[in-house]
Amino acid sequence: MSNRSVGQAQCPKYVYIAGRGHSGSTLLTLLLARHPKVAAIGELANLSLQMARDESTRWVGRCSCGERPFECDVWGKVLREIGEEEGVDLEKHPFSWKISDVGMEEEFRHTAFIRVPLVWARNRCWRLLRYLQYLSPAGIKQLFGFYKPQKTWAENRSTLVTKFATVCNVDATIDASKDPLDMLDIFYNATVPVKIIFLTRDCRGNVWSMLKRLAAGERRSERVVSASREWVQVNGRIWRLVSDLPKSNWLHIRYEDMCSHPDETMKSLFEFIGLDSFDVSGVPSGPEGGADHGHTVGGNRIRFSNEKLNIREDRAWREKLTAEELDLIVKIAGPLARDLGYDL
Ligand SMILES: [Zn+2]
Known part of the structure; x- marks a missing residue:
């Protein structure tokens, strides 16, 4: 890890993985993160929720290094600096500086409308409004553009990944949030260059x-x-x-191709992102090869695993x-x- 100041200006690529759950995004993320200039950040849309999850919730929100976000070497540094710059206490009030529409309604799922009715209703309104903004016919789209909270979320997220990339000394960060609305929020409003990977798996x-x-x-x-x-x-x-x-901003990848031809698939992906070529097969993984869990802050349990990475379909x-x-x-x-x- 670099000792460079977190505040140093840099403009990392924001790589967003979009797709249906259980389509291989964790494997894709781990393969991308083998590149020395790439860092995985997990499902970033859930960062605030992960900070809020403690002993009182279904599970405790942790970084893949095993620590709570504020105790993690990377996230702790990034979040503390943002807290100072923005004048917010993120440790006490994780949702005071928003980076997505995700709130505590996600924790309570089917009972959210009873447990946190206002947060649940607000999330529904935000989603409806963005659907109308993105999916309405061209002539009436602007009618719904009166309120765009996603602009601030994406700007905040750009700040976050820029600091994260600086701490990790990388040129690209991988967000595996997967949600199509969230994807557009980032694409249209981020202040860093965005590349979208559309990942599918055989139905x-x-x-x-x-x-x-x-x-x-x-x-x-x-x-x-x-x-x-x-x-x-x-x-x-x-x-x-x-x-x-624009075609230069997105690429469709099939899980099956990634497993059958990992080197070719990853080569085309690194080229698409704008990184130097890198041979992912040459990297050892697993405990004997020095497992690196990285610092992903949300997503599949595999991110905590010590097992050797299995690329087989x-x-x-x-x-x-x-x-x-x-x-x-x-x-x-x-x-x-x-x-x-x-x-x-
Ligand atoms: Zn960590």
Whole structure:
């Protein structure tokens, strides 16, 4: 880690991973972070929530180094400096300096409208307003532009990643927040250059990974249908949205290609981000190779793992899904999957 001052001016690339959950974003993040000039920051949209999560919540919010954000060598330094510059006590009031729409409603999920009704309602309003701003027909879009809280969130996030990149001495930071609205908030309002990676996974593999998490009492056939529809909805939306952005700002990557040809895939990604080429296979991982957990502040549990990074494609769906289930998935998700280059 560099000892350079956190305040030093720098303009790192802001790499945003967009996609549906369980599409391999953790693996992609870990592979990107093998580059010496790249640092993963996790699901940054959840940073304030992670700071707020303590012994009284479902789990304690931690950085992947194992520390609470303020005790972490990197985040602690970044957050304290921001607190001083902005005149806010982030340790006591994590949501006083916002970087996304995520608030305590995310902690309470299905009971949020009872536990934190005002925060829940505000989040709904913010989302609706941004949908109207981004997705309305061109002629009426400006009607909804009277209030844009996302501008401040993205500016704050730019400040955050710039400081983070300076502390870690890197040229690019990876935000794996994945949300399409959040992605546009960043794209249109960040003060640093933004590169979007649109990551997809074969609908059959993605639906299978959703089936592994069936809720009690939930019927498997119903979950196959709902997960397939969600796959189409989320990927279709992201695809429509990125297609409207300049081609130099986004790149579509398939999880399966990343696993079968990691070197070629990562080479094209580093080039897209504007970094020197780097051979990701040449980096040892796992405890014997000196595992580096980095400092990601939200996301999958794998980020805490000491195990060797497994780049092999998870193909369990081929054995686990029945012929009927496969037919159903292909019927629902087939058209979009083929458009995205999947051979179904
Ligand atoms: Zn840390």
